Amino acid sequence: xxxxxAALTALPVVLKGFGVTLAxxxxxxxxxxxxxLVLAVVGRAAPRWVAAPVGGAAAFVRSTPLLVQLFAAWVxxxxxxxxxxxxxxxxxxxxxxxxxxxxxGIDAVPKGQWExxxxxxxxxxxxxxxxxxxxxxxxxxxxxxxxxxxxFKETPLLSVITVHxxxxxxxxxxxxxxxxxxxxxxxxAVFLLASWPTSLLVRRLEARLAH
Amino acid sequence: MSHGxxxxxxxxxxxxxxxxxLPEQVAGTPLxxxxxxxxxxxxxGFLAELGSALPRLGEGLLVTVEATVLGAALALVLSYALGxxxxxxxxxxxxxxxxxxxxxxxTSLYVQLFWLFFALPMLGFRLEPLACGVxxxxxxxxxxxxxxxxxxxxxVPASQSEAAVALGMRPxxxxxxxxxxxxxxxxxxxxxxxxxxxxxxxxxxxxVTVPDLTFEIDQLRSATGDTAAAYLLxxxxxxxxxxVxxxxxxxxxxxxxxxxxxxGGA
Numbered sequence: 001x002x003x004x005x006a007a008l009t010a011l012p013v014v015l016k017g018f019g020v021t022l023a024x025x026x027x028x029x030x031x032x033x034x035x036x037l038v039l040a041v042v043g044r045a046a047p048r049w050v051a052a053p054v055g056g057a058a059a060f061v062r063s064t065p066l067l068v069q070l071f072a073a074w075v076x077x078x079x080x081x082x083x084x085x086x087x088x089x090x091x092x093x094x095x096x097x098x099x100x101x102x103x104x105g106i107d108a109v110p111k112g113q114w115e116x117x118x119x120x121x122x123x124x125x126x127x128x129x130x131x132x133x134x135x136x137x138x139x140x141x142x143x144x145x146x147x148x149x150x151x152f153k154e155t156p157l158l159s160v161i162t163v164h165x166x167x168x169x170x171x172x173x174x175x176x177x178x179x180x181x182x183x184x185x186x187x188x189a190v191f192l193l194a195s196w197p198t199s200l201l202v203r204r205l206e207a208r209l210a211h
Numbered sequence: 212m213s214h215g216x217x218x219x220x221x222x223x224x225x226x227x228x229x230x231x232x233l234p235e236q237v238a239g240t241p242l243x244x245x246x247x248x249x250x251x252x253x254x255x256g257f258l259a260e261l262g263s264a265l266p267r268l269g270e271g272l273l274v275t276v277e278a279t280v281l282g283a284a285l286a287l288v289l290s291y292a293l294g295x296x297x298x299x300x301x302x303x304x305x306x307x308x309x310x311x312x313x314x315x316x317x318t319s320l321y322v323q324l325f326w327l328f329f330a331l332p333m334l335g336f337r338l339e340p341l342a343c344g345v346x347x348x349x350x351x352x353x354x355x356x357x358x359x360x361x362x363x364x365x366x367v368p369a370s371q372s373e374a375a376v377a378l379g380m381r382p383x384x385x386x387x388x389x390x391x392x393x394x395x396x397x398x399x400x401x402x403x404x405x406x407x408x409x410x411x412x413x414x415x416x417x418x419v420t421v422p423d424l425t426f427e428i429d430q431l432r433s434a435t436g437d438t439a440a441a442y443l444l445x446x447x448x449x450x451x452x453x454x455v456x457x458x459x460x461x462x463x464x465x466x467x468x469x470x471x472x473x474x475g476g477a
Contacts, residue, residue, distance in 0.1 A: 001334070063453035064446045065411040067418075068425060071244060072442035078246045156321035160418065161243045167321060171329070180329035188326060192317040199317070 006179035007186060010170070014186045017169030018194075024087055024165060025152045031091025032151065033144065036098025037137075041128065043099065044106060062096040067157055069093060074161045086158035094151050101143045105136035142209060145202035149195050166190065244429065244438070257437040261444075264431050271427030272448065278344050278413045278423065283406055285349025286356050290402075293353065294360025295386075308357065315354035320412060323347045328419040344416035352409050359401045363394040396467040403460035407453045414449075424448060 039058055043051050061069070066089070073089050080088070109132050117127040159168035170187040174180035296308035315323070324347035327338060338346065367390050375385040414425035425445060432441035 060446070060450055063407060063411070064449045065414045065425070067414040068442060068445050068449065071429075072438075072446065074243050075246060075438045075442070153319040154321070156319055156325075157415075167319075167325065171325065174329055181333040184322060184326045184330040188318040188322045191319045191322055192314065195319075196313055196317045199313075 001181075003179060003182055006177055007182040009177070010173050010179060010183045010186055013169050013173050014166055014183060014190060017164060017166035017187075018190055020083070020163065021152070021155050021165040021167075024083065024090065024155045024158055024163065025148070027087040028090035028094065028155070029148050029151055031087060032094035032098050032147070035091060035095035037102055037133070039095055039099035040102035040106060041133075043103060045124070045128070058096040058099060061093060066090070066093050066154060067160065070157060070161055082158070082161045082163045086155075086161055086163050090151060090154065090158070094147060097147055098144065101140050101147065102136060105140035106132060108139050109135045139209070142202050142206035145198070145205065149198050149202070152195060152198075153191065244432065257435045257440045260431060260435045264427070264434070268424065268427050268431070271422060271424040272452075274341070274416075274422060275410075275413050275424040276452070278341065278348065278416055278421070279406075279410050281345045282348030282352065282409055282413075285345060286352035286405070286409065287402075289349060289353025290356025290360050293357035294364065297357060297361045298364050312354045312357050315350050316358075320347060320351040321415065323351055324415060324419060340416065340419045340421045343419055344413070344421055348409055348412060351412075352405055355405055356402065359398050359405070360394070363397040363401075364390060366397055367393045392467075393471060396464070396471055396473065399460060399464040399467055403457060403464075406456055406460065410453055410456060411449065 039054065042054050046054070069092075070086065070089050073085055074082075077085060113131055113135070114127070117131050122131070155165055156167035158165050159171065162168075166187050170183040171180075174183040177183075293308045293312055296304050297312065299305050299308070324343060327343040327347055328340065331338065331343075371389055371393065372385060375389045380389070413423060417423050417426040417429070428441050428445040428448075432438055435441065
């Protein structure tokens with residue numbers, strides 16, 4: 001049954017792990033956001049012989065499990081520290097989702113904008129950087145936010161490559177104090193408290209951008 | 212119990228699905244596969260070992276498919292129950308459904324699975340590992356699916372319901388014969404995404420001692436020392452299963468649209 005003292009002892013441990021969870025989330029999402037944008041632009045602007053294999057690889061990464069990718073990267077890239085490796089794998093995995101999101105955003109930029117750029121003879125890179133991408137990114141902010149929340153909820157996987165994030169701490173505490181109930185319930189509560197307000201915020205942003 | 216190697220922790224539970232024992236209290240987070248993986252001298256060739264390991268890989272694949280199908284079935288039932296409740300005009304029903312959906316969407320599948328596996332036994336309930344996995348997958352993806360059902364039902368034009376009311380159809384009949392058939396055609400594409408996500412979440416079950424495909428191929432990896440080949444094979448099998456699921460769902464979507472007279476869809 002629930003042991004209040006164990007829960008009180010577990011709380012600081014779980015919160016300490018939450019710091020690592022948060023760092024992994026933020027860094028992983030930065031990698032995903034940048035790489036996803038690159039993938040989307042490559043998909044639209046690069047010659048076919050580059051775009052096709054890159055797109056195929058992205059589809060493959062998207063349809064295979066993150067856990068297996070983590071293990072594969074763990075064994076195949078032995079030089080990297082676990083957190084850096086975890087951030088990299090999370091980032092690449094989510095980049096393949098975000099590239100699709102960016103792509104819809106890019107497709108939603110009115111054709112007239114491209115035509116105006118051509119009429120002004122703007123160079124290709126300035127068309128992308130100054131005209132298309134700012135509009136595309138603004139359109140897709142809400143789905144990007146949703147993926148940030150999803151990424152946050154997948155960070156516990158990093159515990160399997162020895163990153164001491166929240167679930168790792170909860171698990172270790174649970175096994176040493178035989179207090180799994182308290183430690184995992186606290187971890188679940190922290191997840192809920194962190195992700196739910198963020199989801200609400202994203203939904204509000206979505207409603208505002210829709211008008 | 213000491214922290215064993217990830218694979219070794221699982222070995223004691225036997226390789227076949229039928230041999231699932233009650234979860235032994237496994238201490239701490241499982242450790243990942245050994246990093247310095249240089250093949251041992253006596254390691255047999257990957258292909259030779261693959262041949263003899265095929266039956267066990269088949270069993271592992273069966274467990275993975277089983278977890279996917281059962282988890283998806285539970286998720287589907289919950290999606291409809293919660294999704295329809297979330298669109299109810301009764302405040303209490305709607306609120307209850309929203310709380311459940313937000314709870315399971317907000318608290319990470321991994322925490323839910325580990326909670327069922329590690330914390331639930333402390334309350335006196337002990338589930339088989341596979342049951343833990345199916346339950347966690349079903350609850351988590353059911354909560355996401357509920358949003359799909361709610362959104363699809365809301366997207367059916369109100370005039371369709373109104374016409375059914377004008378024809379004197381009762382609410383149950385209205386839902387069954389008019390609203391749901393149209394909503395279902397909209398649900399299939401998002402459900403396809405969720406199904407692939409669910410499949411991709413199943414390797415997680417190997418962390419709670421379920422001998423699934425991931426577990427079996429990891430056994431092969433440690434037997435041969437050929438990490439790259441083993442994990443590439445594993446990724447390829449998951450990619451292939453995901454492709455098969457996508458094709459099936461695409462066919463389902465086409466037939467659902469054809470039944471509505473929206474042929475040539477997707």
